[in-house]
Every structure is written in structure tokens, then in C-alpha cells.
Amino acid sequence: MSRRHLGIFTAAVLAAASLTACGGSGDDSAAAPKTLTYWASNQGASLEADKTTLQPELDKFEKQTGIKVTVEVVPWSDLLNRLLAAAASGKGPDVVNIGNTWSASLQATGALVEFDDAALQAVGGKDRIVPAALAAAGAPGKPPAAVPLYSMAYSLYYNKKSFADAGITAPPTTWEQLAEYGKKLSTGGKWGLAIEGANPSENAHHAFTFSQQYGGEWFDSAGKPTFDTPQNVSAIKRYIDFMAADKITNPSNAEYAQNQSVSDFANGKAAMLLWQSAGSNLKTQNMPADAYGVAPVPFLASPPAGGKKVNSMVAGINMAVFKHTKNKDGALSFVKFMTSDEEQTILNKTYGSLPAVKTAASDPAFSAPEQKTIQETLVTTAAPLPQVPEESTFETLVGTAMKELFADAASGKPVTEASVKAKLTDAQQKMR
């Protein structure tokens, strides 16, 4: 009696729960779903601008395949959390953008479709893809967990007029030169170099490059953290010293985390900026392309033994497919569409990034000075961040330690080898 009623009640609750649970996935027939959901990373000036850019392309895809793609543009500050939640719950979009440095971390969750030879064939073939970009799409020795979509690299952006006014004729090629020029440029309320000091990811990218130049590594070959080596201490100190010792960076940059450093460069408040594909962002902030020059990121004048000629990470955005998708074929065809020559040209042109496929690179849009510099860096002097599962943890811990060091520098506290080492040791101890 009572059990039967309880049974009916339970069934009703379960039915209601399953109804709400299915609501999000967007498939109305289990046999051949004709819809996909897509989380796009924020590439343009705003979330809305990205939607405007992507929607016509998605409409084109729907026309070709009959599959309707619902897009949501996710800001970078939320993206990793959202991806993790989707990975953990098995509920979420079918196709996503991931920052390529997270590839191995997300791959370790086992929630992403791995692109073995067959899957790569389904999206157009392995040989089309730029090899360096593909190397940053998953853990070594495993099939990639994603397919490269937009390629980027760090460059040195410099204000031509400020340089001319200070009597500087060419961009710096060494950090020593950069510091020297920076001092000349830091006058009259203007500063030499803009830095995004409170953004852990941004800090971690520079930690990687500087460490490579000093001959350091953040993980050993067994994947164990090696944060507080002398090389890494020197590397981090060199970067923080632009504010702490050289004083060519406005102390205010220690609280920058919303791309204010790009605005400072665009508004002429800072003469140099280290950034990946800043062109489109500068354009939206009314800085004409002929007002600035783009040069490769500098090196050390005399690198120590073991120092590598690396001046950028292989930066980029990848496309991944969640295993929980009910429409894997549709998802793969969408990846194929987005990495097709035509779409690669259209989208990368808009975002000022480089195509991740070789075949689209010949378009004249990608031979502007900025794109040429990025291209050259990617081919010759860029290296992928360590593709280990703990990569995202490294970004958080080391990037946050650097944020604290910048805060010290900004408020006049000394930044010494010892204080840098202490922060890095603490960060390393927190790795499990």
C-alpha cells in the first residue's frame, strides 16, 4: 500500500528530474540529433562581437549539413571552470574551444574525444595541420585531445612615435636593450613596458619563456615540478625586475588583470607591450596599425649554459569534442568545417591570429608585418608549454606567486633572489 504510493511518488520525482536533466542537451531525437552546442572562447573585443563574427559561419554550416549550432561565447575567466564542470558532470556542450596550454590537463580527465588517426582523417587529415600547433594539443605519446583552430605567438609591440621621440631607431633584441630603452621611454607619466601583473595565466606564459632562456624547466622528464631551481629564480626575477629594479613599468600594472596593459599601450601610456596577436584588440581601441611596430620577443644578451633560444610559447586555441556528445559525427563535421581553408581564412583574418592549417596560410591577409612576425616566431623560436596534466595547476600556482611578487614590487618591498625562491618553493610544495 504505502510502498506502492511511494513507488508512484518516486517514479514521478525521477521523471521530473530526468526531464529537467535532458533539457540542457538540446537533442530532440536520440536517433539523429540535428543540433550541436558550442562554447566559443572570447577572441574578439567582446562576447557580442564574437557572436556577430561566428553566427554567419554557423548559418553557413547549417545550410551545408542541416545541423544547427547553438553558440555561447564564454569569457576566459570562466572557461576552464566551465570546461571542468562539463567534464565532471558529463553534461554540457558538444564542441568547445580550449586554450591549448590546458590540453594535457583536460585530456587527463578523459572527457575529451581523442583524435587518433581515424578521427583526424575525419576532420581533414593530420598533414594539413601546422605541426607545432598539433604538438600543443595533447600529452606527448598520446593522440591529441583537440584540433588546433587559431594559432598565436607572443611578439613585442612598440609605439613607433615614442621610439622616434626618444631617439631609438630599432626595437630591442635583448632584455638588456629593452630595459635600457625602457628607461629612456619612462618619462612624463609614460612608461616603457606594460605588464599584466595580476593575471596568473599571463604571468605563467612569461615564466615559461624566461625560464627557457635561462635554461630552466618547470617539470622534469618524469613530470615532477622543478619550480625553485636557480634558473627559474633568475628567470622570474628578471621579469619582475622590469618593475622592481629597472622601474620601466608603472607600479599600477601590478593590479592589472582585465587587459588594461593593452589599453595602456593603445592609449600611448606605455611604449612597449609583450602580447599575443594584439593587432585586432589595438584596432578596436583606435590605434592604427601604422602607429606601432611588431618585433620578435627579445632574448638574453648572453644566455647562461643550457639557455634555449625560445621567445614564445606556442599559443593558440584548440577545438575539442566532449565524449558525452550524442552527435559525434556531427561534432566532427563541425570541427572539419571550422578548420576548412575557407573558415580558417575568414576567422583568423578577423581575429588577427594565424591559421592552424598550412593550406590557408598563403592568403595575403596573413602576410602583414604582425602576422609575419608571429609566423616566424612559431616556426623558429616558439615551444609548447609542458604538456603535463598538472599544467593548469602550474599556471595557477606560479602565476599567483608572480602576482604577489609584483604586488611587493609595486608597494616598494624588495624583490630578491631569496624572496623569489621562497615563493616558488611554496608553490612547488602545493603541487601534489
Added chain:
Amino acid sequence: MATSTTAPDADRREPRAGSPARRPARRPRGPRRSLLPYLLLAPAIVLELAIHVVPMVVGVWMSLLELTQFHIRDWSTAPFIGLENYRATLDLNSAAGKELLHSFWVTLAYSLLSVGFAWLLGISAAVVLQRPFRGRAILRALFLTPYALPVYAAVITWSFLLQRDTGLVNHVLVDQLGLLNERPFWLIGDNSFWSLLVVSVWRNWPFAFLCLMAGLQNVPGELYEAAAIDGAGFWRRLRSVTLPMLRPVNLVLLLVLFLWTFNDFNTPFVLFGGSAPEQADLISIHIYRSSFKTWDFGSGSAMSVALLLFLLVVSAAYLLITNRRRDDHA
């Protein structure tokens, strides 16, 4: 639907339910009446289980697992490591333990100061607004505004105001009033704690004000009249009439405010982002960072459970002490 399944059915299915002698006694009540209370309670029980009990049990269980990115997709496969997460996060000799202890002291200082100031402002405003005067309604509405604003909008505005170069706070302090020569940082370094405290007090005091104003409505006017006849001045009336009469309100208000502030996540998260300055690294942000930014959900759960136990002990001690005092008075 109850009528379709009658007593014989119950007999058949419950042969072991007690002696036959007791069964006739239950029958006259009828199945509908005996079932009804349970049916009425069921939604509450189901919701209570779903919202509180199950997540709590899951949280405790997670704290015993090595739950990292390798197992987050199917957390039942994560290796069981017993109390290892507690050992690692509470070991005060390790970097993680030291940082947690630091966060704990920061959070405790933050909570006590925030609740203290919020209460002081609340009681002052409530007492001042007790007497009717022109513009009282407008002031009341104005005072309650911070409480009515969406947290995100309010706190993000504060973060703009507190920017070093472009913020209004420094503009007023340095440029307009000339009180300071140098532009201080408010969102990084030592000042970040005080910025957080100011925003928190600004958000919390209207709630204290609301509760205390309601409490004051219940104080009988005769008490004040009697006190006035006895020659009691403002402070004496406050000490001997108002505060004792507000005691029940204050008991709940202070405890609730303390628990909210101690667990506060929204204010620091919106003000500083996911990585707060170490001087303002509240425990809630600390746990968030361990769980979601460094993907160590086992440690995060262990810290949450430890925090829950601490707050339970604090609440229990508080209630015990305050109840005993009330008994003494009575």
C-alpha cells in the same frame, strides 16, 4: 487512488508487521489517514536529503579520496587515501598548512571586524531612525539600498572605485582633497584587507539595520516613559532598556552575520578575482582555489569539512553561552 488498494492488500504484503492482535487496532484508522502525514512530509524530506544531507555525505566522502583531474569524471574511481588530505592541508609545517592557517586568521579577523562594524552602524541608524521626523522614509530606503543591490553589480563597482590610477577613491583622496601625496593601492598589498572589510561592512550593515529596526518596534513605549520618569538619559535608556530588549534579535543577528561573513565568497571573488592578494585571502577563496584552480577536490573537500566543524563548534558554543546567560537572567 488510496481506495483502490485496501486493507487485504496491506495484510498480504506485510505479514511480519507485528502480532495479529495489533493489526485490527491499526485497521480502523484506514490506510489513507496513516499515509497522509508521511506523504505531506515527503517533499520536505526529499528536498532536505537532496539539498543538505546527500551533498554533505558526498563532501565528507570526497575528502577521503585523492580526487584530481584524473578521476573527476567518475569520482567513484578515485583512490581512497583516508585522512591524507586532512594531514596534508592541516599540517602546519607544510606550505599548504601554513597558508590555510594564514587564511583562517585573516578570515577570523575579517569576520569579527565586519560583524562588529556592521552591528554598530546598524544599531546607530536604527536608534536614530526610531523617532519620526521629516525624510525618515527616504533615509530608511536609502540605507537599505546596498542590501537590495545585486552583489555582483555592487562589488564590481567597488572594484572600479578602488583602482589605483583610475579609481574614484584615489581621485578624491589624492587629487581633490590632497590628503595623500602618493596614490595607494587598494586592491593589492596590505590595504586589500581593509578594502575588503569596507565593502563587506557596506554590504552587511543594512541587514543589521533592518533586523534591529524591526526589533525596536517591539519595545513597548511605556518602558521608555518609565525610564524617563526615573530620570534616565539617552545612554542610560540605551543601556538599560533598548539593548536588553533587543537581546533576542541580537543573538540571532550576530550569529547569522558571523556565519555569513566567515563563509563569504562573493565579495572577495568579485573584488579580487579567483586569486585574492595574500593579505585578503579568505578561507572560502582559498578552498575555491584548491578545488577548482589547482584541481585538487579532495583537499578542497577536506578543508570544507574542517571549516564546517569549526563553524559548528563556534555556533554551538555561542548558543550554549548565550542560552545559559538567559537562564541566569530568568
